[in-house]
Amino acid sequence: MNITAVCPGSFDPVTLGHLDIIRRAAQMFERILVVVMSNTQKTATFSVAERCEMLKTVTAGIGNVEIESHGGLLADYAREKNAKAIVKGLRALSDFEYEFQMALTNKRLNPAADTVFLTASAENMYLSSSLVKQVGMMGGDIHDFVPECIYDNIMKKFAKSINY
Amino acid sequence: MNITAVCPGSFDPVTLGHLDIIRRAAQMFERILVVVMSNTQKTATFSVAERCEMLKTVTAGIGNVEIESHGGLLADYAREKNAKAIVKGLRALSDFEYEFQMALTNKRLNPAADTVFLTASAENMYLSSSLVKQVGMMGGDIHDFVPECIYDNIMKKFAKSINY
Amino acid sequence: MNITAVCPGSFDPVTLGHLDIIRRAAQMFERILVVVMSNTQKTATFSVAERCEMLKTVTAGIGNVEIESHGGLLADYAREKNAKAIVKGLRALSDFEYEFQMALTNKRLNPAADTVFLTASAENMYLSSSLVKQVGMMGGDIHDFVPECIYDNIMKKFAKSINY
Amino acid sequence: MNITAVCPGSFDPVTLGHLDIIRRAAQMFERILVVVMSNTQKTATFSVAERCEMLKTVTAGIGNVEIESHGGLLADYAREKNAKAIVKGLRALSDFEYEFQMALTNKRLNPAADTVFLTASAENMYLSSSLVKQVGMMGGDIHDFVPECIYDNIMKKFAKSINY
Amino acid sequence: MNITAVCPGSFDPVTLGHLDIIRRAAQMFERILVVVMSNTQKTATFSVAERCEMLKTVTAGIGNVEIESHGGLLADYAREKNAKAIVKGLRALSDFEYEFQMALTNKRLNPAADTVFLTASAENMYLSSSLVKQVGMMGGDIHDFVPECIYDNIMKKFAKSINY
């Protein structure tokens, strides 16, 4: 089966939790499109270009992964790319209902693409981009939360965001 | 990618919810092994042979599905079959934590097999084998809950189980 | 509107939480049928007759309440009584999913009867028949958990149940 | 019993899920006051007048329903209208705790009005006004989510809200 | 054991629920530092100084309690004060996952301080500062929600916040 799978997210910034999900998806499906969704109402800390750049850096070693961005509905993007799977990481309970709602909605909007959930690893169970920002912007150590190769980029950005 | 995926369960009996998950898994992975787990401490209503027979009947039209049974650990079965994915349906919240525990445990016991969750369809969200039994054994109509082709088999079994 | 409402349960034994729900239902609907469901697989501590008797005692002052018992499906009972509402108390989260499953199932089996949930009062939020039994059988004080007028009946029963 | 029941909400816009709850409430209580709460801090997409208008359109065929709006506390509104029941739809878990908090708070503020929950139908389980907006504003098809007779009104509004 | 425990929060304003947790913590640990966290992104209704003042008023009778404020990471504050315990009240489910995330994160950032949860009392189970504000600002009675000695202060503040 020659399945294209989509890994959508804000990736603002990409965490070790995201990377773990991408890696595992890449062992299961032929082609992985990691897509930075730029349509969300959340104000992002990193620009779409910066987020794509960081994703390219951290997935450089994984052969079947491509990085893109999209500004419309995920269901439309999946249709356009002829993707059969939408891969999402499920952390704890708080993700569960929102992800269910999105999965059922996306199925109505595009029946050809099915959402597939992978469980976060135990050590990433409570890790999120917003936690990274909350800790990093107050000077806490985020080495355990983000891929090493983008640590400096992230901290530089945070340094600019802090209000004195 | 030539992935073998395992769909484990008690299937006591198989419901329309199970069948929906099996069908969707069969569109995503090369080879699907539906496996009746016979090691659970729950007392089953149907024998392992009866459950396998019903599964064969309802999956007859799906080309890449095979039915088996297993009495030991799921992680060992997956290793033996060289399976890379374990497919589970997630219904509502009540499944969530148990399935997470099992997914993380199976990962420790067999890191090569990753658990993949599909969401139950809205109409099967609260459907379970035990609901089928609870309703059917008291004379309620279970046509909405089980595949038509095994309806008679199930009702015959229930007729024998009822205590007068 | 001349609505008959059913308040189903095991009532093994009736608690202050049950009584609160029955009282509030009685202010909302014309006729309340409190029905002891005797079909559940749970082994009861009190006989159906004892449970009905206790319910009669504690609801003696509420005009529009009748006590019955039923051995089949709730949906059939509601149809037979021409009930338009099934009233259930929702305590905490643990009730939530099971009650949802039952409500959706009962709706399929009898579309004419709609399930209506009332929230448990804060002081009864974690009160259940099994808690009453667990505490009472080990000699704990259950005055806060059950109506005063049946306290002696319950404690007599518990005295007999204890294994020395 | 001549019960007046209140169905409060933002209805921004009214969905098929809201309409289902209103219809079912109308079969249970003598008089239904659907009330657009205008006090919430959420910025609305539709004006209070527009929301009332849409509610009138979609409930035109239900005899015992009236549409109003209110800017203060729900508990005060219920007292003023001598309402004995506050009807709310419970969808999934995410509603549960917030609705419980509001129900217990409203009971303290107005003990005469009791909150009554109806379960969302399976097909509306994950439907919300914000989902309608999220999908509709990005050009997705919302025919499954809103009553047909207000579809055009909603899409016209969304067309104006989109930023190019 | 001469344990210093930290009770962190926004306390905007302090409720009867907060006070209950502080009182109980004070019976368990030698020294309690109640700390107003001023780093959160939430816009506060009361200034840090006002919040500290109210906390001092309501804890006046508890010997081993001190009131402070802090603008950085809680983990750093705990380290600085050589605190071994971080005390948090757990109300309902909605607190649970967020508090778990914070507890595991704080443990990584400062392994010497362990988070300790106390359960809210039944009557405070759904009480929060934002509920107090929501009710109080619309003219509802908040006597059941806040310590009597700061009731007037709070209502004065609310009077100023209301937009006419």
Place this chain on the structure above:
Amino acid sequence: MNITAVCPGSFDPVTLGHLDIIRRAAQMFERILVVVMSNTQKTATFSVAERCEMLKTVTAGIGNVEIESHGGLLADYAREKNAKAIVKGLRALSDFEYEFQMALTNKRLNPAADTVFLTASAENMYLSSSLVKQVGMMGGDIHDFVPECIYDNIMKKFAKSINY
């Protein structure tokens, strides 16, 4: 403050998760009574004596811990020992409501003892005695789940329990 804290449980058998909670409690309170509750209706795999013995082995290096067993109500045991704290580990959501119910009930039965929750560490988040038994009895590797010094004892017991 010279606080005696109780760590109650079935410990059937003790896991690395239990040991982590006991160790952390021992750094917070003067005296820790780990108590094997023998009153539960669950059929145990290990006898009370075996469970106490294993607990003594694994806590040998912690100075302020004593091992006891108790057959009645926990609230009575805490009163008898003049304990001011009952320490429980909270793993995931599934523990949450049951533990809340027990905490509120114990508070009513013995207001002097307050329940204190510690969060399970990330790696023990889904670890339980029943998981240990489920995996171990089917020949899976439980080295990651139980203290090394009792591994042989546990496996010997399991060898005897297996039905061929």
